[in-house]
Amino acid sequence: MREIAGEAEELLIGVAAAADSRTPKNPFTAGERNEMIRLALDGAGMGPYRIIDLPDIHNPPVWANYVANLVPGFDLVVAHSDETLELFEEAGYQVRRATAYERDTYSGTRIRHLMIGFEQWETLVPPPVAEYLKGIDGPARVRRLALG
Numbered sequence: 001m002r003e004i005a006g007e008a009e010e011l012l013i014g015v016a017a018a019a020d021s022r023t024p025k026n027p028f029t030a031g032e033r034n035e036m037i038r039l040a041l042d043g044a045g046m047g048p049y050r051i052i053d054l055p056d057i058h059n060p061p062v063w064a065n066y067v068a069n070l071v072p073g074f075d076l077v078v079a080h081s082d083e084t085l086e087l088f089e090e091a092g093y094q095v096r097r098a099t100a101y102e103r104d105t106y107s108g109t110r111i112r113h114l115m116i117g118f119e120q121w122e123t124l125v126p127p128p129v130a131e132y133l134k135g136i137d138g139p140a141r142v143r144r145l146a147l148g
Contacts, residue, residue, distance in 0.1 A: 001046065003099060004078055011049035012074055013037060014067065018053035027112070027142045039128040064091035115139040116146045 005011055015037070018030035028036070030053045037051055052071050057063065064087045068074075077088040077095045085095045104110070106124055114121035121139070122130040133139065 001041070002044075004076075004096075005046055005049075008076075009048075011046075012071055013049055013051045014054040014071065015051060016054050017056045019055040022141075022145060024112075024145045027145050028138065032136065032138075036125075036129045036132060039132055040126045043126050043128050060087055064088045064093065068093075112142050112146070115142040 001011065001013075015030055015033050017026055018033075020026040021029040021032075034051045034053070041047065041049055054067060054070065057066055059066075060083065063084075067088075068091075075094060077085070077093050078098050079085050079088075079095070080098045080100060085097060089095045111121050111124050114124070115138070125133070
């Protein structure tokens, strides 16, 4: 994000699957995810940015146009997902693969697994995010959803 922020007037951050929550893959609500993003970016002194919820419509052929109708004008789509990049490129948008920072270490999946196993996860997220997650009893929710 720092790399792109240096090139952009404003970051528009899409929270995908915004309507999905309280599932093993998406244990947190869109509002909670937005707050974690805000805490991380503000703590890192990044800005300006806007966070935009993107509910999944489960219709890949029209996804890029759907997002374009929700989000004010944008010049570049940056993502990890091959499918997302392909869909936006096919729709005529400039795309760039996001550079993952130590993805094996800092992945949400790994952090959730550490929470499930009562292992140390706090150093893998910014301190304000760790405090926020503890405050909403996030690790217990992740365990409860994962273990049924």
